[in-house]
Amino acid sequence: MKRIIECVPNFSEGRDRSVIDRITAAITAVKGVKLLDVDPGEATNRTVVTFVGEPEAVLEAAFQGVKRASELIDMRNHKGAHPRMGATDVCPLIPIAGITLEECAELARQLGKRIGEELQIPVYAYEAAAFTPERRNLAVCRRGEYEALPERMVGAEAPDFGARPFDEGVARTGATAVGARDFLIAVNYNLNTTSTRRANAIAFDVREKGRPMREGNSVVGKILKDENGKTIMKPGTLKACKAIGWYIDEYQIAQVSMNLTNISITPLHVAFDEVCRAAQARGLRVTGTEIVGLIPKRALIEAGRYFLEKQQRSTGIAESEIIRIAIKSMGLDDLKPFNPEEKVIEYLLEAENKKPGLVDLTCTGFAVETASESPAPGGGSISAYMGALGAALGTMVANLSSHKAGWDERWKEFSDWADKGQALMNEMLWLVDEDTNAFNKIMDVFAMPKSTDEEKAARAAAMESATLYATQVPLRTVKTAFKAFEIVRAMAQEGNPNSVTDAGVGALAIRSAVMGAALNVKINAAGLKDRETADKLVAEAEALVAAANKEEAEILEIVESKIK
Numbered sequence: 001m002k003r004i005i006e007c008v009p010n011f012s013e014g015r016d017r018s019v020i021d022r023i024t025a026a027i028t029a030v031k032g033v034k035l036l037d038v039d040p041g042e043a044t045n046r047t048v049v050t051f052v053g054e055p056e057a058v059l060e061a062a063f064q065g066v067k068r069a070s071e072l073i074d075m076r077n078h079k080g081a082h083p084r085m086g087a088t089d090v091c092p093l094i095p096i097a098g099i100t101l102e103e104c105a106e107l108a109r110q111l112g113k114r115i116g117e118e119l120q121i122p123v124y125a126y127e128a129a130a131f132t133p134e135r136r137n138l139a140v141c142r143r144g145e146y147e148a149l150p151e152r153m154v155g156a157e158a159p160d161f162g163a164r165p166f167d168e169g170v171a172r173t174g175a176t177a178v179g180a181r182d183f184l185i186a187v188n189y190n191l192n193t194t195s196t197r198r199a200n201a202i203a204f205d206v207r208e209k210g211r212p213m214r215e216g217n218s219v220v221g222k223i224l225k226d227e228n229g230k231t232i233m234k235p236g237t238l239k240a241c242k243a244i245g246w247y248i249d250e251y252q253i254a255q256v257s258m259n260l261t262n263i264s265i266t267p268l269h270v271a272f273d274e275v276c277r278a279a280q281a282r283g284l285r286v287t288g289t290e291i292v293g294l295i296p297k298r299a300l301i302e303a304g305r306y307f308l309e310k311q312q313r314s315t316g317i318a319e320s321e322i323i324r325i326a327i328k329s330m331g332l333d334d335l336k337p338f339n340p341e342e343k344v345i346e347y348l349l350e351a352e353n354k355k356p357g358l359v360d361l362t363c364t365g366f367a368v369e370t371a372s373e374s375p376a377p378g379g380g381s382i383s384a385y386m387g388a389l390g391a392a393l394g395t396m397v398a399n400l401s402s403h404k405a406g407w408d409e410r411w412k413e414f415s416d417w418a419d420k421g422q423a424l425m426n427e428m429l430w431l432v433d434e435d436t437n438a439f440n441k442i443m444d445v446f447a448m449p450k451s452t453d454e455e456k457a458a459r460a461a462a463m464e465s466a467t468l469y470a471t472q473v474p475l476r477t478v479k480t481a482f483k484a485f486e487i488v489r490a491m492a493q494e495g496n497p498n499s500v501t502d503a504g505v506g507a508l509a510i511r512s513a514v515m516g517a518a519l520n521v522k523i524n525a526a527g528l529k530d531r532e533t534a535d536k537l538v539a540e541a542e543a544l545v546a547a548a549n550k551e552e553a554e555i556l557e558i559v560e561s562k563i564k
Contacts (some may be wrong), residue, residue: 001063002054002097002098002489003054003055003057003097003098003099004052004053004054004096004097004098004099004345004346005052005053005054005055005093005096005099005104005107006036006050006051006052006058006093006094006096006183006345007047007050007051007052007058007061007062007093007094007096008049008050008091008092008094009048009062009065009066009069009086009088009090009091009092010011010046010047010048010088010089010090010091011046011049011065011069011073011087011088011089011491012045012046012069012073012075012078012080012086012088012089013040013046013047013069013072013073013078013087014040014041014043014044014045014046014047014080014172015040015042016399017070017251019020019073020038020040020047022068022072023047023049023065023068023069023072024049024065024215025068025345026040026050026061026064026065026067026068027049027051027061027062027064029064030057030061031057031058032053032054032056033051033053033057033058033061034050034051034052034053034348034349034352035049035050035051036050036052036294036348037049037293038050041080043079043080043081043127044080044082044368045078045079045080045081045082046080046082046084046089046308046550049065050294051166052206052324052345052348052349053349055099056337056513057105058093058288059110059111062091062093062111063111063114063115063118065088066087066091066115066119066121066176066425067119067369069087069088070087070088070119070121070172070173071083073087073173074087074089074172074173075087075146075171075172075173075352076171076172077137078146082165083139083142083145083166084145084146085142085145085146085148085172085174085175085176085177086121086122086146086173086174086175086177087151087173087174087176088121088176088179088522088538089142089171089174089176090109090126090138090176090178090179091108091111091176091177091178091179092127092179092180092181093105093107093108093111093129093178093179094180094181094182094183094184095178095180095182095183096183096296096345096346097296097297097298097345097346098487099409101128101180101181101264102128103180104128104129104177104180105127105128105129105180105330105517106129107180108125108128108129108145108178108179108180109125109129109160109178109215111178112124112125112129112160112161112176112178113161115161115162115176115178116159116160116161116162117161117162117481118162119162120162120163120164120169120173121162121170121173121174121175121176121177122158122162122164122170122175123159123160123161123162123175123176123177123178124141124142124159124160124175124176124177124178124180125160125177125178125179126138126141126177126178127179127180127181128179128180128181128182129178129179130179131179133159134474135160135227138177138179138556141156142177142374146174146175146214147177149166149170149174149366150166153165153166153170159175161313166411166500181261182240182261182262182263182264182294183259183299184259184261184262185259185260185263185268185291185295185299186229186257186259186291186292186293187256187257187258187260187271187287187289187290187291187292188248188256188257188258188260188269188290188292189255189272189275189279189286189288189289189290190251190253190255190286190287190289190331190334190335191254191255191256191279191285191286191287192253192254192284192285192287193253193254193284194247194252194254195247195254196245196246196247196254196280197245198245198254199245199246199247199254199255199256199485200244200284200286202256202275202278202279202282202284202373203243203245203256203257203258204236204243204244204446205236205237205278205281206236206237206238206241206243206256206258206271206274206275207236207238207241207242207243207244207258208236208238208239208240208241209233209235209236209242210234210235210236210394211233211234211236212224212233212234213231213232213233213234213334215548215549217351228293229235233353237278238266238270238271238274238395239266240260240261240262240263240265240266241258241259241260241261241266241267241271242258242259242261243256243257243258244256244257247259249447251335253287253521255290256275256279256315257263257277257364258271263296263299265430267299267302267303268295268299268300268303268330268440269302269303269306269307269326269329269330272286272289272303272330273517286331287334288330288331288332288333288334288335288544289330289332289334290332290334290335290391291332291338291343294343294344294345294348295343295344295345296345296346297323297344297345297346297347300323300326300327300344301319301322301323301326302504303326303329303330304321304322304323304324304325304326304329305322307325307326308322308325308373309415312408312412313402313403313409313411313415314398314399314402314403314414314415314418315415315418315419316395316398316399316402316414316415316416316417316418316420316421316422317399317418317422318422320340323340323344327340329442338505338552354400357433358377358381358431358433358436359429359432359433361418365523366385370382375435375439376435376439376440377432377436377486378435378436378439379475379516379519379520380435380436380438380439380473380477380516380517380520380524381432381433381435382516383435383474383477383481383512383513383514383515383516383517383520384428384429384431384432384434384435384477384481384513384517385428385429385432385514386481386510386512386513387428387431387477387481387484387509387510387514387517388425388428388429388432388478388507389506389509390480390481390484390488390505390506390507390508390509390513391421391424391425391428391484391487391510392421392425392506392511393488393502393503393505393509394417394421394484394487394488394490394503394506395417395418395421395422395425395487396499396502397491397495397496397499397500397502397503397506397525398415398417398421398487398491398495398521399414399416399486400413400495400496400498400499401414401417401494401496401499402414402415402418403493404496407496411493414495417487417490417491420486420487421484421487422485424480424481424483424484427480428477428480428481428513431476431477433471434473435473435474435477435520437471438466438469438470439470441466441469441470442463442466442470443535445459445462445463445466446468448462457459462500464528464529464530467524467526467528468528468530470524471520471524471525471528471534471537472537473520474517474518474520474521474524474541475517475521475537475540477517477520478513478514478521478540478541478544478545479518479540479544481510481513481514481545482510482514482544482548482551484506484510485507485510485548485552485555486549487506488503488504488506488507488555489503489507489551489554489555489558491503491506492504492507492555492558492559492562493558497562500508500558500562500563501557501559501563503555503559504555504556504559507551507552507556507559508552509554510548510551510552511548511551511552513548514544514545514548515548516547517541518541518542518544518545520540521537521540521541522538522541523534525537525538
């Protein structure tokens with residue numbers, strides 16, 4: 001899985017568009033990042049910028065944004081309604097896909113260290129990146145705001161990076177808080193009422209903060225205080241959740257407006273079900289859900305799988321279908337169409353960087369492209385595609401078995417097999433294009449110069465590296481395809497008997513994939529100068545070919561026994 005993080009720096013300029021544009025230009029100049037949103041505020045004199053990408057690109061873009069802001073914003077002249085302490089006030093990193101919050105915290109510390117050392121800007125590490133428990137709280141790091149920095153630059157409250165006495169440089173740039181936090185989902189739940197009071201009651205039922213406790217546990221009794229005079233709160237049912245109720249004139253309905261501050265603690269679908277429960281307890285219904293802004297794909301995948309499992313339906317279906325189930329289950333298209341291509345962060349990134357591949361062609365287009373004069377796609381890509389089809393057949397039988405009448409109690413068993421099949425199929429579809437990419441790497445070497453001894457040496461090293469990769473890719477196809485035998489064997493033995501021949505055809509396709517890819521391993525390994533490595537790769541492939549022949553024969557024997 002590609003690693004994707006989001007960065008949401010807040011810059012202390014919300015009125016001068018030319019300054020904002022120059023800062024965002026510095027960010028977008030870094031290859032590999034996608035700017036998602038620029039939200040300036042006049043009253044706050046602050047702009048919230050959102051961009052995403054792979055970690056290395058995001059860290060570089062964040063650094064360049066902080067650098068440009070330090071050059072353009074003079075904190076000695078800054079006034080605004082929002083708390084702030086620096087030209088770049090906060091710069092959080094947020095895990096989106098393929099990366100943990102803990103990994104983002106370490107990246108935030110690396111970024112903070114670089115900002116402190118190279119830009120001489122004091123940096124406080126906050127939230128998940130904090131070095132001390134109290135600095136997890138941004139308010140602690142920003143105590144007294146910019147005006148308090150002269151007394152905080154040294155001593156116990158000194159920043160984590162770039163600490164030094166308050167001088168003209170710090171006076172200009174202020175300090176920055178760099179941290180890591182989980183993704184925040186802003187979501188509104190639509191109610192079949194116009195009552196803000198009832199929407200608020202539901203919000204208080206579920207939000208972590210809850211509601212003030214009253215005498216006699218009534219809604220009108222005197223609010224209870226502790227010995228220090230602080231209001232005693234009755235917590236709500238959802239952790240990491242903030243919520244209020246309001247009326248939206250545009251839609252003429254009341255909503256529960258919610259921020260989910262940690263979707264690992266309270267996922268979107270859990271919050272939805274709980275709001276539904278609380279609404280029903282008060283005689284109301286949730287009619288749909290409105291996502292504000294963007295959402296990571298995992299939130300919808302987790303939701304779709306959750307609702308499928310509640311129905312005792314197989315989760316081993318296409319990603320697009322799982323997301324469609326999530327959309328329909330939570331009514332994400334209640335108020336207006338919900339297009340995942342426009343709302344899911346990963347899809348936006350893919351659309352930005354995606355180049356059409358072989359797997360994007362129609363069946364006819366793929367066949368025509370293969371039959372053309374070009375040497376690629378060739379046997380390696382076809383082998384990977386046969387493996388994908390073999391895994392797809394096993395997955396199909398698993399899904400049919402999961403939904404077979406009279407087998408209801410076995411739905412999870414077959415759903416698990418279908419999940420495995422989907423994963424293997426997707427990996428082999430990736431290998432269809434990667435085999436051609438590996439071939440193209442070798443072709444690229446032929447274009448390298450070879451006039452001098454140094455150029456010849458570089459060309460030889462590049463050829464060895466490209467040839468090694470062109471050998472490793474089909475070997476990965478061999479290994480991945482072989483794993484699919486487990487699925488078609490199980491489906492031949494235990495699956496829907498009406499589809500046993502589909503499992504048999506799957507076994508045939510998988511064996512062909514293993515044998516075909518192994519041929520590519522051998523021919524590409526022959527070009528390696530490192531014979532020890534070449535022999536090892538070929539031996540791995542040949543061992544799996546022998547095992548594949550045995551697997552196919554045994555599975556076909558099972559199939560034949562069931563159709564006689």
